Amino acid sequence: MMYGWLWRHLPGPTWFRAVLALAAAVGVAVLCFTTVYPAIAPLMPFNDTTVGEEQ
Amino acid sequence: MTAVAQRSRGATVAAPRRGRGRRVLLGVVGVLGELMITAGVLLGGFVVWQLWWTDVEGDRAQAELVEELDWVEPIAPVAAGPAELAVAVPAGGEPPVPAEPGHGSTFATMIVPRWDGEPERPVSQGVDRATVLDPLGIGHYPGTAMPGAVGNFAVAAHRTTYGKPFHRIAELVVGDPVVVRTADAWYVYRVTDHEIVTPSNVDVIAPEPADPTADPTRRLITLTTCHPMFSARERYIVHGELDYWAPASGPAPAELTQADPTVPAQDGGA
Numbered sequence: 001m002m003y004g005w006l007w008r009h010l011p012g013p014t015w016f017r018a019v020l021a022l023a024a025a026v027g028v029a030v031l032c033f034t035t036v037y038p039a040i041a042p043l044m045p046f047n048d049t050t051v052g053e054e055q
Numbered sequence: 056m057t058a059v060a061q062r063s064r065g066a067t068v069a070a071p072r073r074g075r076g077r078r079v080l081l082g083v084v085g086v087l088g089e090l091m092i093t094a095g096v097l098l099g100g101f102v103v104w105q106l107w108w109t110d111v112e113g114d115r116a117q118a119e120l121v122e123e124l125d126w127v128e129p130i131a132p133v134a135a136g137p138a139e140l141a142v143a144v145p146a147g148g149e150p151p152v153p154a155e156p157g158h159g160s161t162f163a164t165m166i167v168p169r170w171d172g173e174p175e176r177p178v179s180q181g182v183d184r185a186t187v188l189d190p191l192g193i194g195h196y197p198g199t200a201m202p203g204a205v206g207n208f209a210v211a212a213h214r215t216t217y218g219k220p221f222h223r224i225a226e227l228v229v230g231d232p233v234v235v236r237t238a239d240a241w242y243v244y245r246v247t248d249h250e251i252v253t254p255s256n257v258d259v260i261a262p263e264p265a266d267p268t269a270d271p272t273r274r275l276i277t278l279t280t281c282h283p284m285f286s287a288r289e290r291y292i293v294h295g296e297l298d299y300w301a302p303a304s305g306p307a308p309a310e311l312t313q314a315d316p317t318v319p320a321q322d323g324g325a
Contacts, residue, residue, distance in 0.1 A: 001085035029100060037104040042185070048287060 105216055109189075113218025117192040120161050120177040126238050129307040142309035143241055145299030150203030150274070151239045156180050158187075163202055165193055165210070166234045168310050169226055176220045178235070182211045189217045196260050199277075202235045202242045203300055206271040209260035214280040214291065221280035224249075224291050232310040233276060233295050236303065243308050244276040244295040251282050252290050259292045273297075 010017040041047055129143075156162045163178040181187040182194040193212040200206030212220035227233075227246050235242040252259055259279065262271035274297035282291035301308060 001082055002089055032097065032100050033104050033108055037101050040101075041105065046285075046287065047184075 109217045110219060113189070113192065113213075113216075114174070116190055117177055117218050117220070118174055120179075120191065121164055121175050124161065124164065124177070124238075126236075127304055129303070129305070142312055143301035143305050143307060146240075146301050150242065150297070150300040151237075152201050152204040153237050153239065155197070155201055158197070159191065161191065162195075163235050163237045165220075166236065166311060167223075167227070167231070168234070169228075169231045170223045173220075173223065175236075176212070176218075178210060188213060192218055192220045199260055200262065200271075200275075202237055202276075203240065203274060203297065205274055206262040207260055207264060207275045207277050208235070208244075209277040209279065211279045214282070215285050221278060221291075222284075224278060224280050224293055227293055232298070232308075233278070233293075234308055234310055235276070238303065240303050241301045241308050243298045243300070243310055245298045246293055246295045249291065249293045252292055254287065254290055256290070259290070259294075264294060 007017060007021070010020050012020070153162055158181045159179055161177045161179040164175045165178055166175050167173065176192050178193045178195055179187050179191040180195050180197060182196050187194040188211065193210050195201075196209040196211065199209040202208050214221050214224060227249065229246055229248065231246040233244040233246065235244065250259070258264060258267045260277055261267035262275075263269045263273070264275070264277065276295040276297070278293040278295075280291050281287050282289040306312070
C-alpha cells in the first residue's frame, strides 16, 4: 500500500527505483544505528543494570 | 413499502458502493499490515544493534584506549637468554599503588590469560553505564582499593554487549591469573573463588568481602558482571588475591608469555 505508493512515485526506470529504494533503506538503518537505537537503549528495562548503592 | 424499489435499486447501486467500501477497508488493513511489518523490521534492527553492533563499536573504542595509553613497552622476551630476562621477576616490598584518578579516566588494563583471544582491556574510573561501562569497557568502583593496595580492587564490566569484557567470566577457575597493568607495575592476581549474588548484595566489593566489618589485611581483586547472560537479575562475582607484582619497565609476567594458560591450582584463600 504505502510502499506501493512510494514505488509508483519514485522517478526513473525500474533499476533506478530499486537503487533509490535500497539507498533509502540503508539511510534509515544508518540513522537507527547511530542515533535512534543508542537513544532508546537506556529506556529498555533489560538495560537497567546498576543498583544505587553500587554507584 | 418501497421494498421492491429499494431492492431493485440495491441491485444496481449498492454493488459498486460495497466494492468501494471493501477497497477502503483493504487499503486500511494493508497500510496497517505494512506498518506492523516495518515495526517488526525496526525492532529486529534494534536487536542486531544491541547484540552485535555495540560489540563492534565497544571493541574498537577499547582497543583505541589501550593503544593511546602509550606506556613503556615490556622488554621483549629473550628466547635464548637466561630465564631471568625472559619473564618478570616478582618484586619484593610494597607494591606501588596509583592514586585514584578522576571519573572516566583510564588508569590500568586487564589481561586474563584464560580468556585466550580476548584483547587487553582498559580499566577506567567509575561504574555508570553512560560514561564508563558502555563506552570505555571495565570500570573501577570509586572508593574501593586501587591495584596493589590492601583492600578490594573492585571492577565491573558488561558480560554481553558493548564489547563484553567479562563475557567469559564463568570460565575462570581457582588459581587462574588475572593480570592488571598500570603505568608503573604489573599486578598478578589469582582467582580464589566465585559466587552468584543478587544485585543488592554490595558486600562483595567491601574491602574484605568475607567479613565486611573487619579491617582489610589482604590485597584483593573482585570482578563483577551480570548473571545470567543477557539478564541483569543476578551478579556473577569473581574474587582474587594478589600473588606478586613486578615493575612495568621489566619483562611481562610469565603468565602472559607462557604459551600454555593452564596454571597450578591453589587453595581457595577465602
